[in-house]
Amino acid sequence: MRVLVTGGAGFIGANFVRSTLATRPDVEITVLDKFTYAANPRTLEPVAGAITVVRGDIGDAALVDPLVAAHDLVVNFAAESHNDNSLTDPSSFVDTNLVGTYTLLESVRRHRTALHHISTDEVYGDLDLDDPERFTEATAYNPSSPYSATKAGSDLLVRAWVRSFGITATISNCSNNYGPYQHVEKLIPRQITNVLTGVRPKVYGDGANVRDWIHVADHNDAVWTIIDRGEPGQTYLIGADGEVDNRTVVEDILDLMGQPTDAFDFVTDRPGHDRRYAIDSTRLRTELGWTPRFTDFRSGLADTIDWYRNHSDWWEPVKSGVEASYAKTQQTL
Numbered sequence: 001m002r003v004l005v006t007g008g009a010g011f012i013g014a015n016f017v018r019s020t021l022a023t024r025p026d027v028e029i030t031v032l033d034k035f036t037y038a039a040n041p042r043t044l045e046p047v048a049g050a051i052t053v054v055r056g057d058i059g060d061a062a063l064v065d066p067l068v069a070a071h072d073l074v075v076n077f078a079a080e081s082h083n084d085n086s087l088t089d090p091s092s093f094v095d096t097n098l099v100g101t102y103t104l105l106e107s108v109r110r111h112r113t114a115l116h117h118i119s120t121d122e123v124y125g126d127l128d129l130d131d132p133e134r135f136t137e138a139t140a141y142n143p144s145s146p147y148s149a150t151k152a153g154s155d156l157l158v159r160a161w162v163r164s165f166g167i168t169a170t171i172s173n174c175s176n177n178y179g180p181y182q183h184v185e186k187l188i189p190r191q192i193t194n195v196l197t198g199v200r201p202k203v204y205g206d207g208a209n210v211r212d213w214i215h216v217a218d219h220n221d222a223v224w225t226i227i228d229r230g231e232p233g234q235t236y237l238i239g240a241d242g243e244v245d246n247r248t249v250v251e252d253i254l255d256l257m258g259q260p261t262d263a264f265d266f267v268t269d270r271p272g273h274d275r276r277y278a279i280d281s282t283r284l285r286t287e288l289g290w291t292p293r294f295t296d297f298r299s300g301l302a303d304t305i306d307w308y309r310n311h312s313d314w315w316e317p318v319k320s321g322v323e324a325s326y327a328k329t330q331q332t333l
Contacts, residue, residue, distance in 0.1 A: 004071040004113075006032045006058050006104065007078030008051075009039035011182040012118070016077065016220040021047050024224075032056055032067060033078070034096075042314060043181050058100035061107070068107035073114045075223065076104055079154075081120075082185055083147045084329070087271060090146035097150035098157070105161045108169070115169040116227050117158045121212065121237070122148035123173060126274030129208060134278035135173075137235050144272045155235075162233045170230045172223060174238040175279045178300065179216035180307040184315050185322050187211075188301070191250050191264075192308045193319055195257045202326070205269030207247025210276040214240040215294035222281075225290040239279025240292035249301075256302050268329075 003020070007013040008031030020027055030052040033039050044053065056063045058078045068074060078100060080086065080093040101117070108115045124135045125142030141156075143149040161167045178188045191201040222238040230236060244252075251261040284290050294300040308315060 001026060001073060002028045002030070002071040004030050004032060004067055004074045006074065006076045007039075009033035009035060009041060009044055009053075010077060011038075011186075012177055012216055012219060013077035014039075014043040014181055015179065015216045016075065016223065017044065017051060018047055019217060019220050020224070021050055030054060030067065030071065032058065032064070034058070036080075037318070038082070038183050038185075040181070040183075040314065057096075059095055059103050061103050064103055065107045065110070068104070068113050069111040071113060073116070073227065074104060074108060075116045075118070075227070076101065077118045079118070079151065081147060083122075083145050084185075084270060084326075086145050086147035086150075090150075093146050093150045097147075097154050101154040101157050105157060105167065108167050109161060109165050112168070115158070115167065116223065117155065117169060117171045118223070119155050119171055119173045120148065120151050121173050121175050121239070121277050121279055122274065123152035123155060124277075127276040127278055129210060129276050131276070134280040135237060136280045137237055137283055144274050159233075159235075168232045170226050170232060171235040172226055172238050173235065173279075174219050174222075175212035175214050175240070175242065175277060177216045177219050178213055179304055180311070181314070182216075184319055185325075187246065188249065188253070188304065189308060189315070190322065191253050192257070192305050193315055195253065195259060196309060196312070197319065199323070201250045201254065201264040202267045203247055203250050203264055204267060204273060207250070207266065208245050208275070209273060210243050210245045210278070211249075212239050212277050212279050213242035213244055213249075213297055214238065214292065215300045218292040218294050221293070222284060222290050225284070225288050229288045236284045236288070237279050237281050238284060239281040240295065242297050243276075243278055244297060252298055252301055253305065256298070256305055
């Protein structure tokens with residue numbers, strides 16, 4: 001199988017590439033990545049001889065079309081994904097998440113290449129903290145930010161191309177990922193690296209916002225399960241029953257790193273901050289037989305802390321720039 005992985009140098013995409021090479025020797029991989037600030041070329045260095053890497057934009061039709069034509073499957077991880085950045089400048093989110101997805105879809109349509117589209121649970125908006133419900137495949141879209149709105153739009157484009165043009169495609173909406181190689185702008189690696197550099201961790205608002213955490217290895221295993229056994233044209237939600245509020249996440253990081261659990265600061269909340277995400281992955285588990293391996297969040301968090309502690313050369317070059325960017329908008333309460 002020849003697989004084109006868009007966004008394959010980013011956090012989830014690069015982990016997908018590495019795990020695929022380790023478990024599926026019959027798969028030939030080409031990575032297409034724009035190599036924005038969120039992609040680190042060093043992530044793919046250990047597998048450089050086993051893959052083809054193309055630097056470019058998924059919105060560049062002249063580049064994308066021959067690549068899609070030469071592959072059996074496109075797995076689309078390419079996205080602008082940081083909510084804070086979407087509030088500052090939404091334009092790149094529209095360009096990549098909407099126009100880029102459209103460009104891929106048109107190439108897929110021309111060449112009858114299969115597509116799996118990676119999306120997020122944020123397209124569903126949020127739930128009340130005391131709401132017993134969780135998101136399902138039938139939940140209505142209700143995005144809150146420019147990021148989630150553009151991802152919702154990309155999902156709807158895929159669904160329309162399936163129905164109108166008969167392309168072969170599946171969609172997955174996943175909860176919040178954590179694990180190795182995640183950019184230090186995101187919650188868990190940011191707070192881990194804050195502690196490692198002697199900076200007090202930061203928590204938005206009151207810290208009660210709940211996220212449904214899943215280890216990146218479980219996410220990518222689920223993606224292959226959908227590719228292998230999913231029904232074309234269908235959407236599957238990926239989650240590992242990992243609901244934890246942000247304050248507890250930071251307290252667990254501090255505890256696991258030998259620090260007082262109250263050694264953090266609350267900062268001004270971001271606009272439109274969703275309160276709770278929760279995934280019901282029953283369909284994926286019952287119809288396709290998938291189960292997560294990383295069911296103990298605290299244990300997975302400890303492994304992630306160890307990875308960042310042992311790979312400071314990977315994240316240190318960008319850490320100061322990330323903190324300088326946050327400092328412009330965050331005020332301690």
